[in-house]
């Protein structure tokens with residue numbers, strides 16, 4: 226039986242908050258201010274989760290979703306297809322502000338900026354990992370489910386991903402099939418096999434089999450070429466690279482603007498991936514300065530070392546930041562771009578112990594970022610600037626770049 230809800234404010238993670246018989250309800254497919262009928266999808270003692278299945282009073286921000294596969298019980302890839310792009314950015318800004326206030330005690334108005342390269346919030350995703358069903362058909366996972374929504378196409382995928390045509394083929398034996406297009410013009414298909422895969426014909430220059438024993442090249446070369454500014458980066462297989470085409474340059478520029486690396490300084494790039502920020506830092510600090518990048522993925526470390534081979538002042542250390550940071554001595558500037566889980570207390574304390582005058586925190590989760598900022602505050606750091614970017618339109622995700630300075 227659906228329940229009737231008056232939807233209140235937005236919450237982190239693509240939910241809005243309502244109330245039912247004294248319990249909080251986290252509701253998807255709704256917008257603040259709406260009255261909806263919602264189907265309960267999960268019930269705990271403290272809260273309910275629900276999907277809005279009928280909109281009784283729609284918000285003026287509601288639009289017809291551009292994707293025919295989105296909606297209650299359908300593809301779980303997007304959260305805000307039913308909101309205008311302006312409303313999505315407003316909701317994300319509210320979430321970042323709220324997390325900073327609640328978890329770090331900081332009152333700050335936030336504006337979420339557009340990232341160039343995604344007209345109307347569509348056609349931006351340069352890497353899409355499809356799940357393969359038992360018959361080899363491809364689709365995307367439903368929200369909080371292993372079930373697959375068999376999408377004929379994905380409107381947030383970059384046109385190059387769609388041109389590969391992977392969703393139109395069958396991939397018997399595959400577990401997942403990732404399609405990646407690079408700014409250097411490569412089109413790659415990376416297959417994770419469940420058993421022997423029968424590979425269909427697709428329009429890709431690179432075909433890789435990324436099994437348990439590493440990357441096996443079926444066609445082309447094992448790596449893609451990405452470009453940011455006037456530099457080229459090698460990224461092997463499904464190694465990390467920002468998935469919005471405008472993100473590498475936007476983030477690199479913002480990191481350098483906020484961090485202001487100066488000639489002769491010592492900088493760290495934690496969770497450095499293929500070396501995007503380390504490259505910019507290495508150029509800025511010059512031959513008298515130095516940059517240490519730390520990264521745990523062995524293939525990303527090999528890529529970063531290759532990408533920075535013309536910058537002898539940069540060094541990449543392979544290891545988990547939690548352990549490898551112990552060997553670092555002092556730093557003028559620290560840049561960190563951790564996964565969604567954030568830094569954690571141990572890494573926060575190690576960073577503070579290095580005594581940088583500036584710390585630039587690149588984060589894809591405003592909750593863990595705000596928590597880490599709260600842990601940095603007693604060490605004498607304060608939030609000086611914050612930029613937020615709509616790097617994942619149609620989803621609830623938002624990218625922040627925060628500058629913390631030592632008082």
Ligand SMILES: C[S@@+](CC[C@H](N)C(=O)[O-])C[C@H]1O[C@@H](n2cnc3c(N)ncnc32)[C@H](O)[C@@H]1O
Nearest residue numbers: 465496497498501520521522545546562563564
């Ligand atoms: C969000 S990506 C950032 C990469 C890079 N800054 C970029 O923009 O291309 C995070 C990176 O951290 C690495 N990573 C994850 N956990 C780590 C850890 N505990 N220590 C070191 N690196 C880690 C991942 O392999 C990934 O390359």
